[in-house]
Amino acid sequence: MTKHQAHDLARHPLPDLHVVRKQLSTGASTAVAQMELAIEATGSPSCKQVFIQTDVALTRRQASTSRPGSPLAGLAVSVKDLFDVAGQTTTAGSLVLHQAPAATQDSVAVARLRAAGAAFIGRTNMSEFAFSGVGINPHHGTPANPAYLDQPRIPGGSSSGAAVSVATGAAFIGLGSDTGGSIRIPAALQGLVGFKNTARLVPTEGALPLSTTLDTACAITRSVRDAILAHEILSARTVPRHPKPLKDCRFAVPRTLMLDVLEAPVAQAFDHALRTLRDRGARIEEIALPELNELAGINATGGFSAAESHAWHRKLLHDHGDAYDPRVKLRIERGASMSAWQYIELIQARHDWITRMTRAITDYDALLSPTVPMLAPPIAQVAPGAQRDDAFFRVNALLLRNPSVVNMLDGCAITLPCQTQGEAPVGLMLWHGALHDDSLLNLALQLESLL
Template sequence: MNFEEMTALALGRSFEEGKADPREVTEAFLARARRLDPDHRVYVRLLEDRARREAAAAHDRAKRGLRLHALDGVPLSWKDLFDVTGEPSSACSLALKDNVAAHDCELLARATRLGSVALGKTTMTELAFSGLGINPKFGTPANPHDEKIERVPGGSSAGAGVSVAAKLAPAAIGSDTGGSVRIPAAWNGLVGLKTTAGRLPMSGTVPLSPTFDTAGPIARDVEDAAALLALLEGRPVPPLHAADLSRAVFWVPENGIVWENTEPQIISALHGAVHRLVHAGARIIEKPLPELDEIHALAWDPKASRLVAEAYAQWGEMLAANETLIYRPVFERVMAGAKLTAADIIRADLKRREISARYIAATAGVDAVIVPTVAIAPPPIAALEDGGDAYGQANRMALRNATIGNQLGLSAITLPCGRDDNGIPIGLMLQAAPMKEEKLLSLALAIERLFSRT
């Protein structure tokens, strides 16, 4: 069997049917990671001893007919901000290299109790504060979809996305504060689920902005994403049924910030996707959705960013004491929080709640809003690694559309809808009201199947 080609659920079924051994699968992924990631640009470290122990236990359960979950025995990669007992939770920052976890984070503990195998910890943007995935201190994994130019992988869950796209893991667990699951998923041709803030516990993770921090899966398909959500919630995988697209209603915002300066091939891919939805019977509403523009302006107002304020409150003192160790673009973004006042943030909170309430009311009659996940293709790493204006502009364009969902408190999912002329995947994002993940997964499954036929 070519284990690296299989989805997480397919691997789980093969264990259930006795056609594959979790020990053999785990060893195959460990060997592949050692061979293809020798400089640890994807994995900060492999958890080889733990993975082997967990795979052996999964083998024994399968042999006795006592499997705990559909993903029992399936190896997963975990972003470096999730606590793993006895391992550094550095969030890929040299300043946190000695931050050794005493216990597994709650999400890993849940996944472990249900039998999944912890394969390794993946690289990320330092402190999770960028949508590009560049980290010169720990290494930046190149996007595997361009063999000629090393392009950014998307961040901040950079190694998480590449671990799945490069077939170094069947699936990955990342975090999303402003797009950090969806951006690498989109640029790597994968499915990424942004959960509603508060749905999954973030205890035992290195925080960036507790108000907006969320965790979520990066997977090869929608069914895997749904199974991973169930795993992270500590429950069995429920049946996932594809929505009836002939009864679905989607809002495609007319003009507005989500389309501004979006690359033409991405616009073309989204228009083609919407055209296929129309042919499947879906109803499309095309009119302005001004709340998107309003929340965007608020999110990027230097006098109104709760995210920046919380990042500074968490890390400003540490960064000031370790300035030479910190990647300059991350240092500057965090330290900008020193200028914010409590009054600034309270005013912004009130405004954000008011915009969010209007958005939820305006979109109450639709199943989801459709926008491009990312407005640009991943730029070359070399052009941005030194920071400066080019880095700042690219980072803002990478984050722009995805951040809207975090700021509005929504649930969201990205799935592939095409490729550009360089073979780089393009993502379509569905966003819905808070706690509507199951609805989004049902819609996304139907769309995934539609796209696979046309």
């Protein structure tokens, strides 16, 4: 990867919500003018296959009738195709739900965004039923990662379209979900900010489930301050601002699992980020954290996603199994073989693991890891087709490896771009256990300005 093969995301950055809201408040712009820019972006080549459904007339009407001074003020927000929007059919990137009845009411996340003044630009493409970190969709096509110029590369998933909508200027917030990294993976691969909150803080009612245990409703944005605003809206709470000086912060870098088989650009960007933080006085310690090696054994029977998705899809698979993405179908059907006692033991094992992990990391302000160990590979290497299944599942496992740790921990995490100017996107993941969201977001604000 050369400097000329990747977009320079830092040289021509898109404005974030806070910049545009200030323009609205001073009269320098209007919600309608901003919406026209977003609509124009949806028709650009970079937005090809990003949206499953759009309604330009409705979007314009939402922007023009927005309440001045509301948090989102009629600005564009995209909705991942697994969230209910009143009057629209939720298909979760599939074909088998195309004839399902339209939703009668908004999901909780959509309702809160609507109440905050969002104008919904459209429903975004995704990995079918959110069951992949790669972002490939054989039914609707796969949106290309806009950070690359050399060849079409994967967007990351499962919130693939959500990320591309933000990266291209079609939306300021991409509403999505994160069950094993589905917000953070595409954000990291595209040079964006993705925040996975503690799952319990945002209700998932009205969102089609992958795993009722691990699913998290959250968002992709262009900046940390936008991530904070999106989280405040989705969680219906205020994040207190209490920045802690970096010299008083203690960070841990787990050596186990999280640093394995890093591609050279990822390792270089991660090392540079750590040096930058150390130069500013942060205390960074490498720790073993051997508990991470236990996860493969805990999830050996397929984990929560397989069992819980099979419970939801069982009848659909029986009636319409041939219409599923074969790679998704294979993973869902794995849940059929899990017995009740294995599922109960899985719950117990996770609880015990969380207890020991929490004890091991409690003295640190945050843990630092590469969000994913690789750059975005070409779509051609993992495109639909049995001859590429081995490559697909290898890439998928690598992409999910680091971020899925946080979902099992019932924790929170944020990915920030940490590549140097002109290089391909690399994500730095700050993470911790449950309900450390506020302190993590405050730390991310400081690190963003440094990185």
